Amino acid sequence: MFTHRDRSGFLPIGQLHALVGRLMQLGYQCQGPAVENDAIVMREFQSPDGVPRGLQAEQSPGSYRLTRDPGNRYFAWANGPQAIKPQAFAPKESLWRVERDEAGSLRFAAVLPSAPPLAIIGVRACDLAALALQDAHFLHDGRRDAHYARRRERLFLVAVQCAEPGATCFCASTGDGPTPSAGYDIALAELADGFVAVAGSDKGAAVLQSLNLVPASPRQIDAARQQGQAAAAAQTRSLPGRNLxxxxxxxxxxxxxxxxxxxxxxxxxxxxxxxxxxxxxxxxxxxxxxxxxxxxxxxxxxxxxxxxxxxxxxxxxxxxxxxxxxxxxxxxxxxxxxxxxxxxxxxxxxxxxxxxxxxxxxxxxxxxxxxx
Ligand code: SF4
Ligand code: SF4
Known part of the structure; x- marks a missing residue:
């Protein structure tokens, strides 16, 4: 992950909207963090500068509370109640319908979802790992779920390294975070003055290239790596690493x-x-x-x-x-x-x-x- 300079660049802090704007230009609907009912959930952006700043979430057993981030960062919040699961596995959807025609015969028809291209900004490493598990379930050889596949294929995922895990997070012990390692199109690590951006797919590389970013310096890459290590070390909960x-x-x-x-x-x-x-x-x-x-x-x-x-x-x-x-x-x-x-x-x-x-x-x- 944020250890090499291939397919990477540095996005200045004031330029996040340029990334979102580029994705919108490419025809993606863009979703990202939004505050709803005092929690951070993923909602559609109406404009490229719709990403909120300065939010954090204090979490403990049975408790979640939004607070202000003194550093006014974009992604200082740990995950909210909504993963990205609903964007691929819909909470409720029609699979097929049946109608009786004038002659009394039944006519069955599959109902496939309309699924326009969707870019999600701010996906966490744990959610990428979870999506890989959902893929294993729904896209299993010989049992490919057409509804899931249609929603899944349209996704463009902009992942973000967690610099401030919640007190309830333990992704370091499961090996799934806090730094994204796979499954993203672009991964960002937020530093004080901008983002180290790394492409994880050809689609992601093309988007980064179109933004004409300067290369991330060795110092910035090292800062991103260290930030991930510090976030892992800050986690106090864990699960045993072995098969239980x-x-x-x-x-x-x-x-x-x-x-x-x-x-x-x-x-x-x-x-x-x-x-x-x-x-x-x-x-x-x-x-x-x-x-x-x-x-x-x-x-x-x-x-x-x-x-x-x-x-x-x-x-x-x-x-x-x-x-x-x-x-x-x-x-x-x-x-x-x-x-x-x-x-x-x-x-x-x-x-x-x-x-x-x-x-x-x-x-x-x-x-x-x-x-x-
Ligand atoms: S959230 Fe789960 S574990 Fe907690 S009370 Fe509800 S069902 Fe039980
Ligand atoms: S901690 Fe594990 S079991 Fe609990 S919601 Fe997250 S993935 Fe599911």
């Missing part, structure tokens, strides 16, 4: 599951904010005239009662079994499915849990006595 499958599966009756179930509200917030969760339900939405119906896919949560309902009974009737399903799927079964854990260390499930349940604390309790 055996430990967790051997402790399915551990009393900690009862303790966490007593606190958990089964609200599903953790799954809604998690950038890697991909569970969904499919429902039919018939029109009132009885002539047509749409088949829809909506995000689902393993904390919901219906998620474990199979053929007349519920395989996960209580909160204990649902929390255990969530944690063991994420940190154990994912290794079999995808060759790695399903957690990228973004910490969202900690900050946005109304009960303040901390995944890293639960794992520490459940793996007590094991090698770290």
């Amino acid at each position: 499958r055996e430990t967790l599966m051997n402790r399915l009756e551990h009393p900690r599951w009862d303790a966490v179930a007593a606190r958990c509200l089964a609200c599903g917030n953790c799954t809604a904010v998690c950038p890697t969760c991909f569970c969904h339900a499919e429902v039919d939405a018939p029109a009132l005239d009885g002539r047509s119906s749409r088949h829809e896919r909506i995000w689902d949560s393993c904390f919901g009662e219906s998620h474990g309902y199979l053929h007349g009974f519920n395989v996960r009737p209580d909160i204990r079994s649902r929390y255990r399903q969530w944690l063991t799927h994420k940190l154990a079964s994912w290794h079999e499915q995808f060759g790695r854990s399903g957690c990228v260390g973004c910490g969202r499930c900690i900050a946005w849990c109304p009960a303040g349940i901390d995944l890293t604390e639960e794992v520490a309790a459940l793996t007590e006595g094991e090698q770290p």
Whole structure:
């Protein structure tokens, strides 16, 4: 990452709008950070100078609060509640529709989303890692999901190195951040006077080239690298780096599951904010005239009662079994499915849990006595 001078340049601090403007000229809709309901979410920019400055987010279990950044930086905030997941895996969308024609025959038609080119500015390393996991799920050989693929292909990702991780972040321990390492078109590291910009794709290189940037100096590249190392060192939470499958599966009756179930509200917030969760339900939405119906896919949560309902009974009737399903799927079964854990260390499930349940604390309790 910010270690070499190939395909890189230096974007002066006042020129961020030039990058956004160039992407708009190329026909991209541009999304970036915006404040909504006192949280930072990704929203469409109406003009190239729409990126807000000087925001930070203090986060702790069950708590998120915006503050002012004394350095007035653009990207001093750690991630907000919304990952970039909705831009590829829509929270709700029609997959197909059926209509009855005049002769009474049913006609089925696929419904594919309109997906204009979209550039997202300010993507974090954990979200790039999560997107790679979503790709592994939805674009698997032989089971390519057409809706996901259409939304995914139009994305242009401008990643940003996290210089100020939240207190809930632990991406360094999962190996996914805080410096973006793959999956971006352009990556930026924000310094006091500008951005070290590195292209990660030919599309990204063409955009940087069109901005006529001066090369980033060795001092600037070194400052970016050191900034990433300091941000990693500042993280206080962690998950064990090893595969937890055996430990967790051997402790399915551990009393900690009862303790966490007593606190958990089964609200599903953790799954809604998690950038890697991909569970969904499919429902039919018939029109009132009885002539047509749409088949829809909506995000689902393993904390919901219906998620474990199979053929007349519920395989996960209580909160204990649902929390255990969530944690063991994420940190154990994912290794079999995808060759790695399903957690990228973004910490969202900690900050946005109304009960303040901390995944890293639960794992520490459940793996007590094991090698770290
Ligand atoms: S762990 Fe927290 S966020 Fe998740 S379902 Fe339980 S109470 Fe809700
Ligand atoms: S499990 Fe929690 S910390 Fe891990 S990726 Fe999901 S939301 Fe982020």
